[in-house]
Amino acid sequence: MKTPSLFRLAVILAIVVALFAGRALAADTSAMPAIVSNETSTQRDARMKWWREARFGLFIHWGLYAIPAGTWQGKPVAGIGEWIMNRGKIPVADYAKFAAEFNPVKFDADAWVRLAQGAGMKYIIITSKHHDGFAMFRSAASPFNIYDATPFKRDPLQELADACRKHGMKLGFYYSQAQDWHHRGGAASGGHWDKAAQDGDMDAYLHDIAVPQVKEILTKYGPIAVLWWDTPTDMTRERADLLAPLIKLQPGLITNNRLGGGYEGDTETPENKVPATGYPRDWEACMTMNDTWGFKSYDDNWKSGEKLIRTLIDIASKGGNYLLNVGPTAAGEIPAPSVERLQQVGVWMKRNSESIYATTASPFRRLEWGRATRKSGDAAAGRPGKLYLNVFAWPKDGALIVPMRGTAKKAYLLSAPSVALALTPSPAGLRVTVPAAAPDPISSVVVLEVAGPIDPLPPPPITAGGDGVIALGCDDADLSGKALRVEGNTQLNLTGWNSVESYAQWDVRIERPGTYRIAALYAVPSGQGGSDFNVTVGAVSLATKTEVTGGSFKSVVLGTVRVEETGPTKVTLRPAKISGAELMRLRSLTLQPVATP
Numbered sequence: 001m002k003t004p005s006l007f008r009l010a011v012i013l014a015i016v017v018a019l020f021a022g023r024a025l026a027a028d029t030s031a032m033p034a035i036v037s038n039e040t041s042t043q044r045d046a047r048m049k050w051w052r053e054a055r056f057g058l059f060i061h062w063g064l065y066a067i068p069a070g071t072w073q074g075k076p077v078a079g080i081g082e083w084i085m086n087r088g089k090i091p092v093a094d095y096a097k098f099a100a101e102f103n104p105v106k107f108d109a110d111a112w113v114r115l116a117q118g119a120g121m122k123y124i125i126i127t128s129k130h131h132d133g134f135a136m137f138r139s140a141a142s143p144f145n146i147y148d149a150t151p152f153k154r155d156p157l158q159e160l161a162d163a164c165r166k167h168g169m170k171l172g173f174y175y176s177q178a179q180d181w182h183h184r185g186g187a188a189s190g191g192h193w194d195k196a197a198q199d200g201d202m203d204a205y206l207h208d209i210a211v212p213q214v215k216e217i218l219t220k221y222g223p224i225a226v227l228w229w230d231t232p233t234d235m236t237r238e239r240a241d242l243l244a245p246l247i248k249l250q251p252g253l254i255t256n257n258r259l260g261g262g263y264e265g266d267t268e269t270p271e272n273k274v275p276a277t278g279y280p281r282d283w284e285a286c287m288t289m290n291d292t293w294g295f296k297s298y299d300d301n302w303k304s305g306e307k308l309i310r311t312l313i314d315i316a317s318k319g320g321n322y323l324l325n326v327g328p329t330a331a332g333e334i335p336a337p338s339v340e341r342l343q344q345v346g347v348w349m350k351r352n353s354e355s356i357y358a359t360t361a362s363p364f365r366r367l368e369w370g371r372a373t374r375k376s377g378d379a380a381a382g383r384p385g386k387l388y389l390n391v392f393a394w395p396k397d398g399a400l401i402v403p404m405r406g407t408a409k410k411a412y413l414l415s416a417p418s419v420a421l422a423l424t425p426s427p428a429g430l431r432v433t434v435p436a437a438a439p440d441p442i443s444s445v446v447v448l449e450v451a452g453p454i455d456p457l458p459p460p461p462i463t464a465g466g467d468g469v470i471a472l473g474c475d476d477a478d479l480s481g482k483a484l485r486v487e488g489n490t491q492l493n494l495t496g497w498n499s500v501e502s503y504a505q506w507d508v509r510i511e512r513p514g515t516y517r518i519a520a521l522y523a524v525p526s527g528q529g530g531s532d533f534n535v536t537v538g539a540v541s542l543a544t545k546t547e548v549t550g551g552s553f554k555s556v557v558l559g560t561v562r563v564e565e566t567g568p569t570k571v572t573l574r575p576a577k578i579s580g581a582e583l584m585r586l587r588s589l590t591l592q593p594v595a596t597p
């Protein structure tokens with residue numbers, strides 16, 4: 001009895017597998033923009049391993065734009081420095097003349113690599129060609145390159161590749177594949193100020209310039225760890241298909257999500273912002289140290305060393321990498337303020353990098369005093385799991401409260417591992433008794449050795465402030481629905497309300513019953529207003545419609561509700577019928593008690 005039924009099962013299984021295989025084949029030939037890859041998730045994890053452990057890299061924007069350095073014909077050109085050709089509407093022939101004066105004799109690849117290494121960085125990504133079309137390497141595909149068009153007559157990518165290999169630093173190349181203001185047909189939608197020189201066929205540009213140059217950078221410089229595409233303007237699937245196969249030229253190459261044509265690459269790349277929460281896959285925040293990528297002589301708006309260090313910690317606590325930029329000068333030097341800051345980061349990393357490298361995202365949504373990262377343990381190897389608490393605001397009362405249930409095996413300062421800190425479980429969380437003085441003025445690391453999984457406590461319910469107003473921020477909300485997420489850097493907003501499944505919910509505690517006026521600070525672009533949505537406070541509900549705010553954020557009174565019950569309550573904002581692309585972008589919701597006579 002058993003054998004035949006098992007056999008029948010096997011036949012059915014075989015048929016099902018064949019059917020699915022057939023479907024997969026069918027999907028391959030369809031227009032689905034999913035890259036066909038036979039890499040298993042284990043292989044992928046192995047390929048991504050060094051990158052996930054690295055957490056910190058140096059971005060270098062270096063090119064001809066370092067010569068004008070933000071000034072054209074005696075006038076400052078607004079915006080990011082490497083865009084000066086575009087923003088200054090510099091004719092192609094005039095911009096090309098910078099090449100004759102480009103002689104960065106102070107360039108010292110070894111010093112750059114040592115600087116990055118000293119800062120605790122594990123990889124370097126340099127612009128091999130930016131939107132200005134100038135190749136920073138010796139290229140057979142175009143004479144507009146640093147070897148053939150300048151008095152410098154050196155190949156900085158070769159020198160950097162050699163220095164990286166010598167110091168065990170991973171090297172990656174940035175390449176602007178779709179936007180090239182110099183070569184005909186490469187200007188896409190970004191170039192239109194010098195039609196006579198820029199007009200041309202994009203496919204011819206890809207064929208003659210982008211494809212051969214990407215081949216060059218992936219074959220002439222030894223092992224390349226990352227290929228960093230940028231601005232996939234006008235990249236159709238067909239066009240991206242010309243470049244995508246080149247990725248195979250470097251085994252293990254990691255690519256970002258900016259090739260275009262539906263190729264997703266390996267990494268998300270938020271630019272100049274730290275997302276409020278992480279992403280569901282690998283991500284890297286690329287950020288400037290001042291307000292430009294390419295050197296601008298007068299941009300002195302430097303972020304402090306403390307800010308850079310805390311940004312690195314913040315990003316690591318959300319499971320991402322930090323790609324921090326420098327813009328070397330036309331002489332070939334990294335500006336002194338950047339060097340100083342990288343050295344400052346290095347001082348902190350020397351003592352505290354264990355809390356950064358090879359860590360994963362924090363188990364806590366938010367911590368009042370700082371950020372957390374973690375490392376899983378290995379019981380077989382006798383290695384405990386660790387929680388790294390990066391404390392920005394050192395407790396004045398000597399008690400660091402970690403909002404988790406239970407206790408830990410052991411706690412200590414990363415700077416003094418042999419001194420155990422007392423642990424006291426409490427309803428508010430695990431209390432770690434710490435010394436009065438912070439070991440580090442920027443961020444001090446407390447290590448918790450843990451046996452099993454961390455059990456975070458839910459954040460305390462939101463209560464009214466001194467003015468009686470209950471203020472609900474977007475990063476306090478529990479989010480439902482696939483697309484709903486928090487965006488923004490300092491000014492956060494909830495976005496992605498594209499279905500009735502998308503809703504936000506807040507845990508509040510009502511201390512005073514009464515009538516509350518509900519207002520929302522939101523943005524709805526023109527033509528997208530009139531969506532229906534509901535706000536529910538416990539058992540009472542309010543139905544309303546969105547107003548157009550014209551793209552900017554505006555505080556809109558939604559109505560009033562009468563709340564009878566005190567105690568823990570849920571406040572929910574949920575769409576009922578969406579008329580635009582999404583309901584709104586929401587910054588906050590407030591419940592203001594209405595004075596009753």
Ligand code: H79
Pocket residue numbers: 061079080082083087230231271286293
């Ligand atoms: O290489 C750096 C930027 O030059 C590049 N990506 C990073 C890593 C980049 N190219 N385009 N963009 C980023 C976004 C486009 C911004 C624009 Fe603008 C807004 C183009 C025109 C308006 C910024 C402001 C550039 C010129 C003015």
